[in-house]
Amino acid sequence: DTEVTQTPKHLVMGMTNKKSLKCEQHMGHRAMYWYKQKAKKPPELMFVYSYEKLSINESVPSRFSPECPNSSLLNLHLHALQPEDSALYLCASSQEGGSGTGELFFGEGSRLTVL
């Protein structure tokens, strides 16, 4: 079982809706990530948080808004999405700093469908 928990597992929303994806980890990791994965493609990095601060934003449209309320939680707020935003959204965490391997632990993902 994964130690990164994502909710909801499935989400269907209209283009005018506002929704949020949630991620939680209790491994003491201080780096957390959002990835987007389309079918038959590798995960694509969206955002990286390090010590609760946004450190990387891969030029993601503003209709995706990340939030890191504390070291265990990561949210992705969704607003005015487009049908092409339909994908599997993956949260991951890793150790930060020092000589850590950088191994990422992924959650099972939230399957998003935009109608």
Place this chain on the structure above:
Amino acid sequence: QQQVKQSPQSLIVQKGGISIINCAYENTAFDYFPWYQQFPGKGPALLIAIRPDVSEKKEGRFTISFNKSAKQFSLHIMDSQPGDSATYFCAAIRSNTGRRALTFGSGTRLQVQP
């Protein structure tokens, strides 16, 4: 620019056979090379990983071979089983910088036939 190239795109192997997936990278600053296994509807899970100061690492039926001079690494799955059927991603990371994000290969869909 695709920094990690992976082949083949798909692979069909008979039960008990050897599955081989190859990757090549361009950035010599990469210093950690993990392989991820992903089943349908699940997130990727770390399978095995290697650092470039080691030429081979084996964990059970899974072996990574690493050729630093050629900037290539490969995953060998011995005695392949139907339960190994999944998508496999090679990846690379620069662990000594603030940018700890993985660079993934394009993925290989492995099907092991009974």
